[in-house]
Amino acid sequence: MAETGLDAYRFSISWSRLIPDGRGRVNPKGLEYYNNLINELINRGIKPHVTLMHLDTPQALEEEYGGFINARIIEDFTAYDNVCFREFGDRVLNWTTINEANVFVLGGYDNGVSPPGRCSNPFGLYCTKGDSTTEPYLAAHNILLAHASAVSLYKEKYQTTFPNIPWALEGLLEYFKDVYNNPPIYIYENGQVTEHRTTVYDLSRVEYLQTHIGGVLDAVRNGSNTKGYFVWSFVDLFEVxxxxxxSFGLYYVDFHDPKRTxxxxxxxxxxxxxxxxxxxxVNDEGNQPRKRSTILGTTLDSDDRLSSY
Known part of the structure:
Protein backbone atom coordinates (compact mmCIF):
# COMPACT_ATOMS: atom_id res chain seq x y z
CA MET A 1 0.00 0.00 0.00
CA ALA A 2 2.77 2.41 0.94
CA GLU A 3 4.65 1.60 -2.26
CA THR A 4 1.49 2.29 -4.25
CA GLY A 5 1.17 5.67 -2.56
CA LEU A 6 -2.03 5.08 -0.62
CA ASP A 7 -2.63 7.60 2.16
CA ALA A 8 -5.85 5.94 3.39
CA TYR A 9 -7.19 2.38 3.59
CA ARG A 10 -10.76 1.28 4.21
CA PHE A 11 -11.27 -2.11 5.83
CA SER A 12 -13.95 -3.92 7.81
CA ILE A 13 -13.73 -5.36 11.30
CA SER A 14 -15.16 -8.85 11.70
CA TRP A 15 -17.67 -8.76 14.55
CA SER A 16 -17.17 -12.50 15.20
CA ARG A 17 -13.38 -12.24 15.17
CA LEU A 18 -13.55 -9.60 17.88
CA ILE A 19 -16.50 -11.03 19.86
CA PRO A 20 -16.96 -14.70 18.87
CA ASP A 21 -20.35 -15.12 20.55
CA GLY A 22 -21.71 -11.81 19.28
CA ARG A 23 -21.78 -10.36 22.79
CA GLY A 24 -19.76 -10.58 25.97
CA ARG A 25 -16.20 -11.87 25.92
CA VAL A 26 -13.73 -10.06 23.68
CA ASN A 27 -11.22 -12.26 21.86
CA PRO A 28 -7.73 -10.96 22.78
CA LYS A 29 -6.25 -12.43 19.59
CA GLY A 30 -8.78 -10.54 17.49
CA LEU A 31 -8.05 -7.36 19.42
CA GLU A 32 -4.33 -7.85 18.88
CA TYR A 33 -4.83 -8.44 15.15
CA TYR A 34 -6.71 -5.19 14.57
CA ASN A 35 -4.42 -3.17 16.83
CA ASN A 36 -1.43 -4.41 14.86
CA LEU A 37 -3.14 -3.64 11.55
CA ILE A 38 -4.14 -0.12 12.58
CA ASN A 39 -0.74 0.67 14.08
CA GLU A 40 1.12 -0.57 11.01
CA LEU A 41 -1.11 1.42 8.67
CA ILE A 42 -0.46 4.60 10.62
CA ASN A 43 3.24 3.84 10.84
CA ARG A 44 3.28 3.63 7.04
CA GLY A 45 1.52 6.96 6.65
CA ILE A 46 -1.85 5.39 5.81
CA LYS A 47 -4.99 6.65 7.53
CA PRO A 48 -7.39 3.87 8.62
CA HIS A 49 -11.09 4.09 7.68
CA VAL A 50 -13.09 1.39 9.46
CA THR A 51 -16.41 -0.25 8.57
CA LEU A 52 -18.01 -1.96 11.56
CA MET A 53 -19.99 -4.62 9.71
CA HIS A 54 -19.84 -6.07 6.20
CA LEU A 55 -22.46 -8.83 5.83
CA ASP A 56 -21.01 -10.95 8.65
CA THR A 57 -23.59 -11.00 11.46
CA PRO A 58 -22.25 -13.41 14.12
CA GLN A 59 -23.66 -16.88 13.57
CA ALA A 60 -24.42 -17.17 17.28
CA LEU A 61 -26.87 -14.27 17.04
CA GLU A 62 -28.39 -15.58 13.81
CA GLU A 63 -29.14 -18.86 15.54
CA GLU A 64 -30.33 -17.28 18.79
CA TYR A 65 -32.86 -14.77 17.46
CA GLY A 66 -32.49 -14.32 13.70
CA GLY A 67 -29.95 -11.51 13.55
CA PHE A 68 -31.21 -8.30 11.97
CA ILE A 69 -34.83 -9.40 11.64
CA ASN A 70 -35.03 -9.12 15.43
CA ALA A 71 -34.81 -5.82 17.31
CA ARG A 72 -32.52 -7.45 19.87
CA ILE A 73 -29.70 -6.97 17.37
CA ILE A 74 -29.68 -3.23 18.07
CA GLU A 75 -28.39 -3.63 21.62
CA ASP A 76 -25.79 -6.24 20.65
CA PHE A 77 -24.56 -4.23 17.66
CA THR A 78 -24.21 -1.13 19.83
CA ALA A 79 -22.25 -3.07 22.46
CA TYR A 80 -19.91 -4.34 19.74
CA ASP A 81 -19.50 -0.80 18.41
CA ASN A 82 -18.65 0.34 21.92
CA VAL A 83 -15.76 -2.14 22.05
CA CYS A 84 -14.44 -0.88 18.70
CA PHE A 85 -14.73 2.80 19.61
CA ARG A 86 -13.10 2.18 22.98
CA GLU A 87 -10.21 0.07 21.73
CA PHE A 88 -9.43 1.71 18.39
CA GLY A 89 -10.99 5.18 18.55
CA ASP A 90 -7.80 6.89 19.66
CA ARG A 91 -6.33 6.08 16.23
CA VAL A 92 -9.36 5.59 13.98
CA LEU A 93 -11.09 8.87 13.17
CA ASN A 94 -13.40 7.72 10.37
CA TRP A 95 -16.12 5.11 10.90
CA THR A 96 -18.84 3.51 8.78
CA THR A 97 -21.50 1.50 10.61
CA ILE A 98 -22.89 -0.97 8.06
CA ASN A 99 -21.50 -1.52 4.58
CA GLU A 100 -24.04 -1.10 1.74
CA ALA A 101 -27.09 -1.49 3.94
CA ASN A 102 -29.41 -1.67 0.93
CA VAL A 103 -27.40 -4.52 -0.62
CA PHE A 104 -27.31 -6.28 2.76
CA VAL A 105 -31.11 -6.14 2.97
CA LEU A 106 -31.85 -7.18 -0.62
CA GLY A 107 -29.21 -9.88 -0.86
CA GLY A 108 -29.65 -11.23 2.64
CA TYR A 109 -33.42 -11.13 3.10
CA ASP A 110 -35.10 -10.69 -0.31
CA ASN A 111 -33.35 -12.76 -2.99
CA GLY A 112 -31.08 -14.66 -0.59
CA VAL A 113 -27.88 -14.46 -2.64
CA SER A 114 -25.70 -13.14 0.22
CA PRO A 115 -25.48 -13.82 3.97
CA PRO A 116 -27.61 -14.72 5.83
CA GLY A 117 -29.27 -16.11 2.70
CA ARG A 118 -32.90 -15.73 3.74
CA CYS A 119 -35.67 -15.55 1.12
CA SER A 120 -38.89 -17.13 -0.10
CA ASN A 121 -40.25 -18.11 -3.50
CA PRO A 122 -40.81 -16.67 -6.02
CA PHE A 123 -38.57 -13.77 -5.00
CA GLY A 124 -35.35 -15.61 -4.27
CA LEU A 125 -33.12 -18.39 -5.52
CA TYR A 126 -32.69 -21.70 -3.70
CA CYS A 127 -34.74 -20.50 -0.73
CA THR A 128 -34.77 -22.75 2.34
CA LYS A 129 -35.72 -20.23 5.03
CA GLY A 130 -37.05 -16.70 5.33
CA ASP A 131 -39.95 -14.58 4.06
CA SER A 132 -39.20 -12.12 1.27
CA THR A 133 -42.50 -10.31 1.81
CA THR A 134 -41.72 -9.18 5.38
CA GLU A 135 -38.11 -9.78 6.42
CA PRO A 136 -36.45 -7.18 4.15
CA TYR A 137 -38.55 -4.49 5.84
CA LEU A 138 -37.80 -5.79 9.33
CA ALA A 139 -34.08 -5.95 8.58
CA ALA A 140 -34.00 -2.48 7.02
CA HIS A 141 -35.85 -1.03 10.01
CA ASN A 142 -33.47 -2.61 12.52
CA ILE A 143 -30.40 -1.63 10.47
CA LEU A 144 -31.49 2.01 10.56
CA LEU A 145 -32.07 1.84 14.31
CA ALA A 146 -28.74 0.07 14.87
CA HIS A 147 -26.97 2.75 12.83
CA ALA A 148 -28.66 5.53 14.81
CA SER A 149 -27.76 3.83 18.09
CA ALA A 150 -24.10 3.55 17.09
CA VAL A 151 -23.95 7.20 16.02
CA SER A 152 -25.59 8.31 19.25
CA LEU A 153 -23.12 6.25 21.30
CA TYR A 154 -20.15 7.74 19.46
CA LYS A 155 -21.36 11.32 19.81
CA GLU A 156 -22.27 11.00 23.48
CA LYS A 157 -19.34 8.93 24.74
CA TYR A 158 -16.43 9.18 22.35
CA GLN A 159 -16.66 12.34 20.29
CA THR A 160 -14.88 15.08 22.15
CA THR A 161 -16.96 17.70 23.94
CA PHE A 162 -14.61 20.29 22.49
CA PRO A 163 -14.49 19.65 18.73
CA ASN A 164 -11.50 20.37 16.54
CA ILE A 165 -12.33 23.84 15.19
CA PRO A 166 -9.02 25.53 14.32
CA TRP A 167 -10.82 28.42 12.64
CA ALA A 168 -11.86 29.54 16.14
CA LEU A 169 -8.23 30.09 17.13
CA GLU A 170 -7.52 31.86 13.86
CA GLY A 171 -10.63 33.99 14.31
CA LEU A 172 -9.60 34.97 17.84
CA LEU A 173 -6.21 36.15 16.60
CA GLU A 174 -7.89 38.12 13.83
CA TYR A 175 -10.20 39.67 16.42
CA PHE A 176 -7.29 40.83 18.59
CA LYS A 177 -5.64 42.29 15.49
CA ASP A 178 -8.71 44.26 14.44
CA VAL A 179 -10.10 45.33 17.83
CA TYR A 180 -7.03 45.70 20.07
CA ASN A 181 -4.56 47.36 17.70
CA ASN A 182 -2.77 44.09 16.88
CA PRO A 183 -0.77 43.49 20.09
CA PRO A 184 2.05 40.93 20.18
CA ILE A 185 0.67 37.53 21.19
CA TYR A 186 2.28 34.35 22.46
CA ILE A 187 0.08 31.25 22.61
CA TYR A 188 1.29 29.49 25.74
CA GLU A 189 -0.98 26.43 25.80
CA ASN A 190 -2.57 24.69 22.85
CA GLY A 191 -3.00 20.95 22.48
CA GLN A 192 -5.36 18.01 22.52
CA VAL A 193 -6.49 15.97 25.52
CA THR A 194 -7.06 12.23 25.18
CA GLU A 195 -7.37 9.30 27.56
CA HIS A 196 -3.95 8.18 28.77
CA ARG A 197 -3.34 4.96 26.82
CA THR A 198 -0.29 2.89 25.98
CA THR A 199 -0.42 3.63 22.26
CA VAL A 200 1.96 6.14 20.72
CA TYR A 201 -0.01 6.34 17.46
CA ASP A 202 -1.90 9.54 18.31
CA LEU A 203 -3.11 10.40 14.82
CA SER A 204 -5.90 12.61 16.17
CA ARG A 205 -3.32 14.80 17.95
CA VAL A 206 -1.35 15.12 14.72
CA GLU A 207 -4.48 16.37 12.97
CA TYR A 208 -5.22 18.73 15.86
CA LEU A 209 -1.76 20.27 15.87
CA GLN A 210 -1.57 20.53 12.12
CA THR A 211 -4.90 22.28 11.74
CA HIS A 212 -4.44 24.63 14.70
CA ILE A 213 -0.89 25.59 13.79
CA GLY A 214 -2.13 26.04 10.24
CA GLY A 215 -4.82 28.40 11.55
CA VAL A 216 -2.22 30.39 13.49
CA LEU A 217 -0.01 30.66 10.42
CA ASP A 218 -2.96 31.81 8.31
CA ALA A 219 -3.60 34.55 10.87
CA VAL A 220 0.07 35.55 10.73
CA ARG A 221 -0.09 35.73 6.94
CA ASN A 222 -3.08 38.03 7.31
CA GLY A 223 -1.14 40.40 9.54
CA SER A 224 -1.61 39.03 13.07
CA ASN A 225 1.23 39.99 15.39
CA THR A 226 1.40 36.47 16.85
CA LYS A 227 5.00 35.89 17.90
CA GLY A 228 5.08 32.34 19.25
CA TYR A 229 3.25 29.09 19.84
CA PHE A 230 3.78 26.62 22.70
CA VAL A 231 2.32 23.15 22.33
CA TRP A 232 0.69 21.69 25.44
CA SER A 233 2.35 19.53 26.49
CA PHE A 234 5.82 18.23 25.82
CA VAL A 235 5.33 15.04 27.85
CA ASP A 236 2.35 13.39 29.53
CA LEU A 237 2.05 14.82 33.01
CA PHE A 238 0.10 15.07 36.24
CA GLU A 239 -3.06 17.17 35.99
CA VAL A 240 -4.22 18.81 39.21
CA SER A 247 -2.76 12.68 28.07
CA PHE A 248 -1.59 15.90 26.42
CA GLY A 249 2.03 15.08 25.64
CA LEU A 250 4.11 14.63 22.55
CA TYR A 251 5.85 11.93 24.57
CA TYR A 252 4.10 9.02 26.27
CA VAL A 253 5.13 8.52 29.89
CA ASP A 254 4.81 5.09 31.49
CA PHE A 255 3.58 6.06 34.93
CA HIS A 256 3.66 2.41 36.06
CA ASP A 257 7.41 2.36 35.54
CA PRO A 258 9.37 3.74 38.53
CA LYS A 259 11.80 5.26 36.02
CA ARG A 260 8.94 7.04 34.19
CA THR A 261 10.22 5.84 30.82
CA VAL A 282 3.70 9.93 9.72
CA ASN A 283 6.53 7.47 9.09
CA ASP A 284 9.16 10.15 8.61
CA GLU A 285 12.60 8.70 9.31
CA GLY A 286 14.97 11.29 7.97
CA ASN A 287 13.42 12.93 4.95
CA GLN A 288 15.49 15.66 3.32
CA PRO A 289 14.71 19.16 4.62
CA ARG A 290 12.14 21.04 2.58
CA LYS A 291 10.32 24.31 2.93
CA ARG A 292 6.86 22.83 3.23
CA SER A 293 5.30 20.50 5.71
CA THR A 294 2.37 18.33 4.64
CA ILE A 295 0.23 15.64 6.18
CA LEU A 296 -3.39 14.67 5.67
CA GLY A 297 -3.91 17.21 2.93
CA THR A 298 -2.83 20.47 4.61
CA THR A 299 0.28 22.43 3.71
CA LEU A 300 2.21 24.42 6.30
CA ASP A 301 5.20 26.61 5.57
CA SER A 302 7.72 26.27 8.36
CA ASP A 303 9.54 29.49 7.49
CA ASP A 304 6.55 31.72 8.31
CA ARG A 305 7.07 34.46 10.88
CA LEU A 306 6.26 32.38 13.95
CA SER A 307 8.34 30.85 16.72
CA SER A 308 7.21 27.43 17.95
CA TYR A 309 8.20 25.79 21.21
Missing amino acids: LYGYKY TYAKLSQRWYSAFLNGKNVT
Missing part, protein backbone atom coordinates in the same frame (compact mmCIF):
# COMPACT_ATOMS: atom_id res chain seq x y z
CA LEU A 241 -7.88 17.85 38.78
CA TYR A 242 -7.49 14.48 37.04
CA GLY A 243 -4.10 13.09 38.00
CA TYR A 244 -2.66 10.78 35.34
CA LYS A 245 -6.00 9.97 33.67
CA TYR A 246 -5.51 12.17 30.61
CA THR A 262 9.14 8.06 27.92
CA TYR A 263 8.35 7.13 24.31
CA ALA A 264 7.99 9.49 21.36
CA LYS A 265 4.47 9.59 19.93
CA LEU A 266 3.49 10.07 16.32
CA SER A 267 2.71 13.70 17.15
CA GLN A 268 6.28 14.24 18.36
CA ARG A 269 7.64 13.00 15.05
CA TRP A 270 5.27 15.25 13.14
CA TYR A 271 6.02 18.31 15.28
CA SER A 272 9.78 17.77 15.16
CA ALA A 273 9.74 17.41 11.39
CA PHE A 274 7.58 20.51 11.05
CA LEU A 275 9.92 22.59 13.22
CA ASN A 276 12.88 21.38 11.17
CA GLY A 277 11.24 22.36 7.90
CA LYS A 278 10.94 18.81 6.61
CA ASN A 279 8.33 17.22 4.41
CA VAL A 280 6.23 15.55 7.08
CA THR A 281 4.83 12.06 6.81
Whole structure:
Protein backbone atom coordinates (compact mmCIF):
# COMPACT_ATOMS: atom_id res chain seq x y z
CA MET A 1 0.00 0.00 0.00
CA ALA A 2 2.77 2.41 0.94
CA GLU A 3 4.65 1.60 -2.26
CA THR A 4 1.49 2.29 -4.25
CA GLY A 5 1.17 5.67 -2.56
CA LEU A 6 -2.03 5.08 -0.62
CA ASP A 7 -2.63 7.60 2.16
CA ALA A 8 -5.85 5.94 3.39
CA TYR A 9 -7.19 2.38 3.59
CA ARG A 10 -10.76 1.28 4.21
CA PHE A 11 -11.27 -2.11 5.83
CA SER A 12 -13.95 -3.92 7.81
CA ILE A 13 -13.73 -5.36 11.30
CA SER A 14 -15.16 -8.85 11.70
CA TRP A 15 -17.67 -8.76 14.55
CA SER A 16 -17.17 -12.50 15.20
CA ARG A 17 -13.38 -12.24 15.17
CA LEU A 18 -13.55 -9.60 17.88
CA ILE A 19 -16.50 -11.03 19.86
CA PRO A 20 -16.96 -14.70 18.87
CA ASP A 21 -20.35 -15.12 20.55
CA GLY A 22 -21.71 -11.81 19.28
CA ARG A 23 -21.78 -10.36 22.79
CA GLY A 24 -19.76 -10.58 25.97
CA ARG A 25 -16.20 -11.87 25.92
CA VAL A 26 -13.73 -10.06 23.68
CA ASN A 27 -11.22 -12.26 21.86
CA PRO A 28 -7.73 -10.96 22.78
CA LYS A 29 -6.25 -12.43 19.59
CA GLY A 30 -8.78 -10.54 17.49
CA LEU A 31 -8.05 -7.36 19.42
CA GLU A 32 -4.33 -7.85 18.88
CA TYR A 33 -4.83 -8.44 15.15
CA TYR A 34 -6.71 -5.19 14.57
CA ASN A 35 -4.42 -3.17 16.83
CA ASN A 36 -1.43 -4.41 14.86
CA LEU A 37 -3.14 -3.64 11.55
CA ILE A 38 -4.14 -0.12 12.58
CA ASN A 39 -0.74 0.67 14.08
CA GLU A 40 1.12 -0.57 11.01
CA LEU A 41 -1.11 1.42 8.67
CA ILE A 42 -0.46 4.60 10.62
CA ASN A 43 3.24 3.84 10.84
CA ARG A 44 3.28 3.63 7.04
CA GLY A 45 1.52 6.96 6.65
CA ILE A 46 -1.85 5.39 5.81
CA LYS A 47 -4.99 6.65 7.53
CA PRO A 48 -7.39 3.87 8.62
CA HIS A 49 -11.09 4.09 7.68
CA VAL A 50 -13.09 1.39 9.46
CA THR A 51 -16.41 -0.25 8.57
CA LEU A 52 -18.01 -1.96 11.56
CA MET A 53 -19.99 -4.62 9.71
CA HIS A 54 -19.84 -6.07 6.20
CA LEU A 55 -22.46 -8.83 5.83
CA ASP A 56 -21.01 -10.95 8.65
CA THR A 57 -23.59 -11.00 11.46
CA PRO A 58 -22.25 -13.41 14.12
CA GLN A 59 -23.66 -16.88 13.57
CA ALA A 60 -24.42 -17.17 17.28
CA LEU A 61 -26.87 -14.27 17.04
CA GLU A 62 -28.39 -15.58 13.81
CA GLU A 63 -29.14 -18.86 15.54
CA GLU A 64 -30.33 -17.28 18.79
CA TYR A 65 -32.86 -14.77 17.46
CA GLY A 66 -32.49 -14.32 13.70
CA GLY A 67 -29.95 -11.51 13.55
CA PHE A 68 -31.21 -8.30 11.97
CA ILE A 69 -34.83 -9.40 11.64
CA ASN A 70 -35.03 -9.12 15.43
CA ALA A 71 -34.81 -5.82 17.31
CA ARG A 72 -32.52 -7.45 19.87
CA ILE A 73 -29.70 -6.97 17.37
CA ILE A 74 -29.68 -3.23 18.07
CA GLU A 75 -28.39 -3.63 21.62
CA ASP A 76 -25.79 -6.24 20.65
CA PHE A 77 -24.56 -4.23 17.66
CA THR A 78 -24.21 -1.13 19.83
CA ALA A 79 -22.25 -3.07 22.46
CA TYR A 80 -19.91 -4.34 19.74
CA ASP A 81 -19.50 -0.80 18.41
CA ASN A 82 -18.65 0.34 21.92
CA VAL A 83 -15.76 -2.14 22.05
CA CYS A 84 -14.44 -0.88 18.70
CA PHE A 85 -14.73 2.80 19.61
CA ARG A 86 -13.10 2.18 22.98
CA GLU A 87 -10.21 0.07 21.73
CA PHE A 88 -9.43 1.71 18.39
CA GLY A 89 -10.99 5.18 18.55
CA ASP A 90 -7.80 6.89 19.66
CA ARG A 91 -6.33 6.08 16.23
CA VAL A 92 -9.36 5.59 13.98
CA LEU A 93 -11.09 8.87 13.17
CA ASN A 94 -13.40 7.72 10.37
CA TRP A 95 -16.12 5.11 10.90
CA THR A 96 -18.84 3.51 8.78
CA THR A 97 -21.50 1.50 10.61
CA ILE A 98 -22.89 -0.97 8.06
CA ASN A 99 -21.50 -1.52 4.58
CA GLU A 100 -24.04 -1.10 1.74
CA ALA A 101 -27.09 -1.49 3.94
CA ASN A 102 -29.41 -1.67 0.93
CA VAL A 103 -27.40 -4.52 -0.62
CA PHE A 104 -27.31 -6.28 2.76
CA VAL A 105 -31.11 -6.14 2.97
CA LEU A 106 -31.85 -7.18 -0.62
CA GLY A 107 -29.21 -9.88 -0.86
CA GLY A 108 -29.65 -11.23 2.64
CA TYR A 109 -33.42 -11.13 3.10
CA ASP A 110 -35.10 -10.69 -0.31
CA ASN A 111 -33.35 -12.76 -2.99
CA GLY A 112 -31.08 -14.66 -0.59
CA VAL A 113 -27.88 -14.46 -2.64
CA SER A 114 -25.70 -13.14 0.22
CA PRO A 115 -25.48 -13.82 3.97
CA PRO A 116 -27.61 -14.72 5.83
CA GLY A 117 -29.27 -16.11 2.70
CA ARG A 118 -32.90 -15.73 3.74
CA CYS A 119 -35.67 -15.55 1.12
CA SER A 120 -38.89 -17.13 -0.10
CA ASN A 121 -40.25 -18.11 -3.50
CA PRO A 122 -40.81 -16.67 -6.02
CA PHE A 123 -38.57 -13.77 -5.00
CA GLY A 124 -35.35 -15.61 -4.27
CA LEU A 125 -33.12 -18.39 -5.52
CA TYR A 126 -32.69 -21.70 -3.70
CA CYS A 127 -34.74 -20.50 -0.73
CA THR A 128 -34.77 -22.75 2.34
CA LYS A 129 -35.72 -20.23 5.03
CA GLY A 130 -37.05 -16.70 5.33
CA ASP A 131 -39.95 -14.58 4.06
CA SER A 132 -39.20 -12.12 1.27
CA THR A 133 -42.50 -10.31 1.81
CA THR A 134 -41.72 -9.18 5.38
CA GLU A 135 -38.11 -9.78 6.42
CA PRO A 136 -36.45 -7.18 4.15
CA TYR A 137 -38.55 -4.49 5.84
CA LEU A 138 -37.80 -5.79 9.33
CA ALA A 139 -34.08 -5.95 8.58
CA ALA A 140 -34.00 -2.48 7.02
CA HIS A 141 -35.85 -1.03 10.01
CA ASN A 142 -33.47 -2.61 12.52
CA ILE A 143 -30.40 -1.63 10.47
CA LEU A 144 -31.49 2.01 10.56
CA LEU A 145 -32.07 1.84 14.31
CA ALA A 146 -28.74 0.07 14.87
CA HIS A 147 -26.97 2.75 12.83
CA ALA A 148 -28.66 5.53 14.81
CA SER A 149 -27.76 3.83 18.09
CA ALA A 150 -24.10 3.55 17.09
CA VAL A 151 -23.95 7.20 16.02
CA SER A 152 -25.59 8.31 19.25
CA LEU A 153 -23.12 6.25 21.30
CA TYR A 154 -20.15 7.74 19.46
CA LYS A 155 -21.36 11.32 19.81
CA GLU A 156 -22.27 11.00 23.48
CA LYS A 157 -19.34 8.93 24.74
CA TYR A 158 -16.43 9.18 22.35
CA GLN A 159 -16.66 12.34 20.29
CA THR A 160 -14.88 15.08 22.15
CA THR A 161 -16.96 17.70 23.94
CA PHE A 162 -14.61 20.29 22.49
CA PRO A 163 -14.49 19.65 18.73
CA ASN A 164 -11.50 20.37 16.54
CA ILE A 165 -12.33 23.84 15.19
CA PRO A 166 -9.02 25.53 14.32
CA TRP A 167 -10.82 28.42 12.64
CA ALA A 168 -11.86 29.54 16.14
CA LEU A 169 -8.23 30.09 17.13
CA GLU A 170 -7.52 31.86 13.86
CA GLY A 171 -10.63 33.99 14.31
CA LEU A 172 -9.60 34.97 17.84
CA LEU A 173 -6.21 36.15 16.60
CA GLU A 174 -7.89 38.12 13.83
CA TYR A 175 -10.20 39.67 16.42
CA PHE A 176 -7.29 40.83 18.59
CA LYS A 177 -5.64 42.29 15.49
CA ASP A 178 -8.71 44.26 14.44
CA VAL A 179 -10.10 45.33 17.83
CA TYR A 180 -7.03 45.70 20.07
CA ASN A 181 -4.56 47.36 17.70
CA ASN A 182 -2.77 44.09 16.88
CA PRO A 183 -0.77 43.49 20.09
CA PRO A 184 2.05 40.93 20.18
CA ILE A 185 0.67 37.53 21.19
CA TYR A 186 2.28 34.35 22.46
CA ILE A 187 0.08 31.25 22.61
CA TYR A 188 1.29 29.49 25.74
CA GLU A 189 -0.98 26.43 25.80
CA ASN A 190 -2.57 24.69 22.85
CA GLY A 191 -3.00 20.95 22.48
CA GLN A 192 -5.36 18.01 22.52
CA VAL A 193 -6.49 15.97 25.52
CA THR A 194 -7.06 12.23 25.18
CA GLU A 195 -7.37 9.30 27.56
CA HIS A 196 -3.95 8.18 28.77
CA ARG A 197 -3.34 4.96 26.82
CA THR A 198 -0.29 2.89 25.98
CA THR A 199 -0.42 3.63 22.26
CA VAL A 200 1.96 6.14 20.72
CA TYR A 201 -0.01 6.34 17.46
CA ASP A 202 -1.90 9.54 18.31
CA LEU A 203 -3.11 10.40 14.82
CA SER A 204 -5.90 12.61 16.17
CA ARG A 205 -3.32 14.80 17.95
CA VAL A 206 -1.35 15.12 14.72
CA GLU A 207 -4.48 16.37 12.97
CA TYR A 208 -5.22 18.73 15.86
CA LEU A 209 -1.76 20.27 15.87
CA GLN A 210 -1.57 20.53 12.12
CA THR A 211 -4.90 22.28 11.74
CA HIS A 212 -4.44 24.63 14.70
CA ILE A 213 -0.89 25.59 13.79
CA GLY A 214 -2.13 26.04 10.24
CA GLY A 215 -4.82 28.40 11.55
CA VAL A 216 -2.22 30.39 13.49
CA LEU A 217 -0.01 30.66 10.42
CA ASP A 218 -2.96 31.81 8.31
CA ALA A 219 -3.60 34.55 10.87
CA VAL A 220 0.07 35.55 10.73
CA ARG A 221 -0.09 35.73 6.94
CA ASN A 222 -3.08 38.03 7.31
CA GLY A 223 -1.14 40.40 9.54
CA SER A 224 -1.61 39.03 13.07
CA ASN A 225 1.23 39.99 15.39
CA THR A 226 1.40 36.47 16.85
CA LYS A 227 5.00 35.89 17.90
CA GLY A 228 5.08 32.34 19.25
CA TYR A 229 3.25 29.09 19.84
CA PHE A 230 3.78 26.62 22.70
CA VAL A 231 2.32 23.15 22.33
CA TRP A 232 0.69 21.69 25.44
CA SER A 233 2.35 19.53 26.49
CA PHE A 234 5.82 18.23 25.82
CA VAL A 235 5.33 15.04 27.85
CA ASP A 236 2.35 13.39 29.53
CA LEU A 237 2.05 14.82 33.01
CA PHE A 238 0.10 15.07 36.24
CA GLU A 239 -3.06 17.17 35.99
CA VAL A 240 -4.22 18.81 39.21
CA LEU A 241 -7.88 17.85 38.78
CA TYR A 242 -7.49 14.48 37.04
CA GLY A 243 -4.10 13.09 38.00
CA TYR A 244 -2.66 10.78 35.34
CA LYS A 245 -6.00 9.97 33.67
CA TYR A 246 -5.51 12.17 30.61
CA SER A 247 -2.76 12.68 28.07
CA PHE A 248 -1.59 15.90 26.42
CA GLY A 249 2.03 15.08 25.64
CA LEU A 250 4.11 14.63 22.55
CA TYR A 251 5.85 11.93 24.57
CA TYR A 252 4.10 9.02 26.27
CA VAL A 253 5.13 8.52 29.89
CA ASP A 254 4.81 5.09 31.49
CA PHE A 255 3.58 6.06 34.93
CA HIS A 256 3.66 2.41 36.06
CA ASP A 257 7.41 2.36 35.54
CA PRO A 258 9.37 3.74 38.53
CA LYS A 259 11.80 5.26 36.02
CA ARG A 260 8.94 7.04 34.19
CA THR A 261 10.22 5.84 30.82
CA THR A 262 9.14 8.06 27.92
CA TYR A 263 8.35 7.13 24.31
CA ALA A 264 7.99 9.49 21.36
CA LYS A 265 4.47 9.59 19.93
CA LEU A 266 3.49 10.07 16.32
CA SER A 267 2.71 13.70 17.15
CA GLN A 268 6.28 14.24 18.36
CA ARG A 269 7.64 13.00 15.05
CA TRP A 270 5.27 15.25 13.14
CA TYR A 271 6.02 18.31 15.28
CA SER A 272 9.78 17.77 15.16
CA ALA A 273 9.74 17.41 11.39
CA PHE A 274 7.58 20.51 11.05
CA LEU A 275 9.92 22.59 13.22
CA ASN A 276 12.88 21.38 11.17
CA GLY A 277 11.24 22.36 7.90
CA LYS A 278 10.94 18.81 6.61
CA ASN A 279 8.33 17.22 4.41
CA VAL A 280 6.23 15.55 7.08
CA THR A 281 4.83 12.06 6.81
CA VAL A 282 3.70 9.93 9.72
CA ASN A 283 6.53 7.47 9.09
CA ASP A 284 9.16 10.15 8.61
CA GLU A 285 12.60 8.70 9.31
CA GLY A 286 14.97 11.29 7.97
CA ASN A 287 13.42 12.93 4.95
CA GLN A 288 15.49 15.66 3.32
CA PRO A 289 14.71 19.16 4.62
CA ARG A 290 12.14 21.04 2.58
CA LYS A 291 10.32 24.31 2.93
CA ARG A 292 6.86 22.83 3.23
CA SER A 293 5.30 20.50 5.71
CA THR A 294 2.37 18.33 4.64
CA ILE A 295 0.23 15.64 6.18
CA LEU A 296 -3.39 14.67 5.67
CA GLY A 297 -3.91 17.21 2.93
CA THR A 298 -2.83 20.47 4.61
CA THR A 299 0.28 22.43 3.71
CA LEU A 300 2.21 24.42 6.30
CA ASP A 301 5.20 26.61 5.57
CA SER A 302 7.72 26.27 8.36
CA ASP A 303 9.54 29.49 7.49
CA ASP A 304 6.55 31.72 8.31
CA ARG A 305 7.07 34.46 10.88
CA LEU A 306 6.26 32.38 13.95
CA SER A 307 8.34 30.85 16.72
CA SER A 308 7.21 27.43 17.95
CA TYR A 309 8.20 25.79 21.21
